[in-house]
Amino acid sequence: MGSADYELWAWRPHVEVWVLVLVALALGWYVKRVLAPAVPGGPEKVTRRQGVMYLLAVGFLWLASDWPVHDISEEYLYSVHMIQHLLITLVVPPLLLLATPRWLASRVVDLSKPWTRRLLRPIVVGVVFNVVVAITHLPWVVNTSATNGPFHYTAHLALFVTAIAMWLPVCGPLPELRLEPFGKMFYLFAMSVLPTVPAGFLTFAQGTLYEAYDQQVRLWGIGVTADQQAAGLVMKIVGGLYLWTIIAGVFFRWSAGNQRRDRQMAISAGSDVKAGCSAESAERPPVADDSEPLTYKQVEEAFTASGPPPKEL
DSSP states (O other): OOHHHHHHTSOOOOHHHHHHHHHHHHHHHHIIIIIGGGSTTOSOSOOHHHHHHHHHHHHHHHHHHSTTHHHHHHHTOHHHHHHHHHIIIIIHHHHHHHHSOHHHHHHHSOTTSHHHHHHTSHHHHHHHHHHHHHHTTSHHHHHHHHHOHHHHHHHHHHHHHHHHHHHHHHHOSOGGGOOOHHHHHHHHHHHHHTTHHHHHHHHSOOSOSOGGGOOSSOGGGOOHHHHHHHHHHIIIIIHHHHHHHHHHHHHHHHHHHHHHHHHHHHHHHHHHHHHHHHHHHHHSOOOOOOOSOOOHHHHHHHHHHHOSOOOOO
């Protein structure tokens, strides 16, 4: 085991991360205990499912930002840095949106302003997010982030904010901004295709792209080129499979909803037919019971009642 391995597993406190996590938990408590009870007559407050989603979001944010993931990703392996980016762009933002009640989102985003709707259109937020992702993979940006703390957090904040906007059309709390199922599937497909450019740039690059990760002592014996290629594969394959899993979930949920609706329509149509037949039977005059055989006396009485036959002309 090299010196880098010993340095890595020496625990390092990240007080700024702890403060961020504590502030996030305090904010969640404030929303549930103070803001939600003050919602006037609204049935939607903060559900148990939303609370679980929020705790999961904060937990994954903590995992991506604290020791040892933070230390590995910023000092040793760019492939782990890529995993960190996937957590703060593809995992934490949708969990936060699923945890946000509609009444709270309406206070943050004012959809009555036309410019807000224009800025939050799917094509706008999708393109902006992927442009930010591409910029954060430029060598100058990566090398500066590894040596400049404020710049590093600013880059991550830009990724995080644009990722939240990118997920609004898929699982946002505001129905006005969400796409229909087919639109969601096409949108997520586009989000899985666009990262191909930076991922290919990492996978097929020759030589060292990021000087900050070109260290003599290599963690776990992983070379610079292999690390870059692994980062590209994580970005494209892991991120793509994650998005395609969500696409499959949207499709199966949409299909199950259609089947449920068809069954309900069939049951409703059958009930209407049965009710119509019952009404028709009630209005129809009673028919004489002809189950008993006719007698000769009954036939004779019928001929007598009909009178003599008409005379021929």
